[in-house]
Amino acid sequence: MTARPVVPGFHPDPSICRVGDTYWMVHSSFEYAPGVPLYRSTDLVSWEQVGHVLARPDQLDVSAAPGSGGITACTIRHSAGRFWMITTNLADGGWQTLVTAEDPLGEWSAPVRMTEVRGIDPDLAWDDEGTLLVTYAGFDADGPAGVVQQAVDPVTGAALTERRHLWQGTGGKFPEGPHLYRVGDHWYLLIAEGGTERGHAVTIARGPSPQGPWEACPHNPLLTARGTDSPVQNTGHADLVQRPDGSWAIVFHGVRPRGTSPEFHVLGRETFAAEVHWDDEGWPRLGDWLTPPEDGREVEELAGGDLPPAWVSPRRFPADVITRVEGGWQLVAADPDTGSEDLAFVGRRQEHLTCRARVVLAAGDGVGGLSVRIDARHHLDVAVAGDVVRAVAHAGPFRSLLGERTVPPGDVVLEVRAVPCEGHFSSTALAPDQLVAGVVAADGGFTELGRLDGRYVSTEVAGGMTGRLIGVWCSTGSVLVRSFSYAGRDTPGEWS
Structure with missing residues (x-):
């Protein structure tokens, strides 16, 4: 069917x-x-x-x-x-x-x-x-x-x-x-x-x-x-x-x-x-x-003066953590005194079985980047901290550094892909997908930092009633988001 x-x-x-x-x-x-x-x-x-x-x-x-x-x-x-x-x-x-x-x-x-x-x-x-x-x-x-x-x-x-x-x-x-x-x-x-x-x-x-x-x-x-x-x-x-x-x-x-x-x-x-x-x-x-026709989609978001209607934040309104400034959107870390387990996050729903999200950040004194999350305890983050980019997976109480890379001064392009998982249906290793985190160079080349079995950002592992969101986050100071793009489709294929 x-x-x-x-x-x-x-x-x-x-x-x-x-x-x-x-x-x-x-x-x-x-x-x-x-x-x-x-x-x-x-x-x-x-x-x-x-x-x-x-x-x-x-x-x-x-x-x-x-x-x-x-x-x-x-x-x-x-x-x-x-x-x-x-x-x-x-x-x-x-x-x-x-x-x-x-x-x-x-x-x-x-x-x-x-x-x-x-x-x-x-x-x-x-x-x-x-x-x-x-x-x-x-x-x-x-x-x-x-x-x-x-x-x-x-x-x-x-x-x-x-x-x-x-x-x-x-x-x-x-x-x-x-x-x-x-x-x-x-x-x-x-x-x-x-x-x-x-x-x-x-x-x-x-x-x-x-x-x-x-x-x-x-x-x-x-x-x-x-x-x-x-x-x-x-x-x-x-x-x-x-x-x-x-x-x-x-x-x-x-x-x-x-x-x-x-x-x-x-x-x-x-x-x-x-x-x-x-x-x-x-x-x-x-x-x-x-049944609607196959709806591959590619959109550039955060390009205007207003957040798209699909963008939301957990436990607070987006305006509490992100504002339009000259050159992009400034995302400010949440006040640590609130005791919230959430970082400052603003994002949109993942809508397709395979997708690619890309964010351009101005490197600065803050720590933040691109995130795929299902809740505050289950997410994959690609973080810029100074001249280092790190891909970090969070699954309940466990945290794993998937990879890191030094980047040159200036804007940094981060990317996360959700791609099909290959394997036999009888194998316990067969995941719903693989989340691939990396950095995009000035010439468009993609460097993978690491990948995560998609089950660790799924409802069956995290529990609850929600689904994945993909967006931008900040844990320390502030970051300047130049742009965000999302491309998705349900049929498998390579992302260029």
């Missing part, structure tokens, strides 16, 4: 709505700021990032978020002439965050917090009387409580009803990610279950009201890859959308694992899409996947 994501790289938990001929989609962002990336499309296949929903510090505080903490799954809806987005912030004690906007490309409102709605993956729906219903994966003192629901005042965030249990799913662990729809005479409840790993699945039930009682679809699961040899695994956490012509589609996330068993994924959970057809009994059935 050929299946490519419609939004590649770390873009999990998609939620979608349509207004007119335009689709809008949001994703989880966890510890990164700005939060909740916002995309738009007119065909469900080609998507453009147009910003973030939680784009201001008054809307988002993830300073205390651990790795894969902070912002979890979101829901976006359009009702009464406004866009609505709800998500959970597990890092600041306020639980649910609801924001609205008349124009999604403008500023979204200050958040309404729902401190009595305790759980994750909140959904937005309105009953026939116009009451806002928040359906979510509830928490009890002893763990998950299944899919539950409360009526909520959208102005104050106060709960109007006690929590009501809706559905436990079909028996898979962690019933979560609910979405509620009115289709014809029925209310449909779509959920994820089985955990977001290899057992992930999408199931659906229906009932006469938004509170049920619920009848499970006899054909469940609607979507899963468990136990198959599909190149896309962990498929789940979906949302349905109706097209202008009345047909339906579904967006969902999945991963593209590679390497030896148990296999490793490095890009995080990516967003895919498929057709949906309704059978004669009124149940949705999965159709063909919507």
Whole structure:
């Protein structure tokens, strides 16, 4: 099966709505700021990032978020002439965050917090009387409580009803990610279950009201890859959308694992899409996947006066550590007194199975360079310190110097490549890829400093829910970033 994501790289938990001929989609962002990336499309296949929903510090505080903490799954809806987005912030004690906007490309409102709605993956729906219903994966003192629901005042965030249990799913662990729809005479409840790993699945039930009682679809699961040899695994956490012509589609996330068993994924959970057809009994059935063409990409970023919308930082906003100055972007090391385990890092998602990232730095008194990271404890850094460039791998508590080289005075060009790993599938040495770090000379020649088995910058080793980011970092003083370029494709090939 050929299946490519419609939004590649770390873009999990998609939620979608349509207004007119335009689709809008949001994703989880966890510890990164700005939060909740916002995309738009007119065909469900080609998507453009147009910003973030939680784009201001008054809307988002993830300073205390651990790795894969902070912002979890979101829901976006359009009702009464406004866009609505709800998500959970597990890092600041306020639980649910609801924001609205008349124009999604403008500023979204200050958040309404729902401190009595305790759980994750909140959904937005309105009953026939116009009451806002928040359906979510509830928490009890002893763990998950299944899919539950409360009526909520959208102005104050106060709960109007006690929590009501809706559905436990079909028996898979962690019933979560609910979405509620009115289709014809029925209310449909779509959920994820089985955990977001290899057992992930999408199931659906229906009932006469938004509170049920619920009848499970006899054909469940609607979507899963468990136990198959599909190149896309962990498929789940979906949302349905109706097209202008009345047909339906579904967006969902999945991963593209590679390497030896148990296999490793490095890009995080990516967003895919498929057709949906309704059978004669009124149940949705999965159709063909919507697959964009091969999308090799080469972009020059950090070339203008504004950061591209895809650039983010862990636990702080990029403006806290990087500013535009004459000759480039100045990246300043984080204050060591904050106690954060993060260095100053600003970057963008790795979107392709093979890629090359290149940064031009002005050598100075600071220490910093180019980094591929999955979290604060698992990353590959290429660092300039005076007249020496070093490639250093970090895997949990372990640190390894892969190689170093003296460079002449002036600007330094650093490069990291993600390239296929060669080997037999039965070999435990077969990695998802190899990360190759090096220096580029004035004549364009590449000198390798060292390489790292890509599993050490993968979700299976690091744990958590995110994917790789590639960007610039600084540990001491400041560095001046002249330029940054990214090139990627999914088919193997040599980088010149």
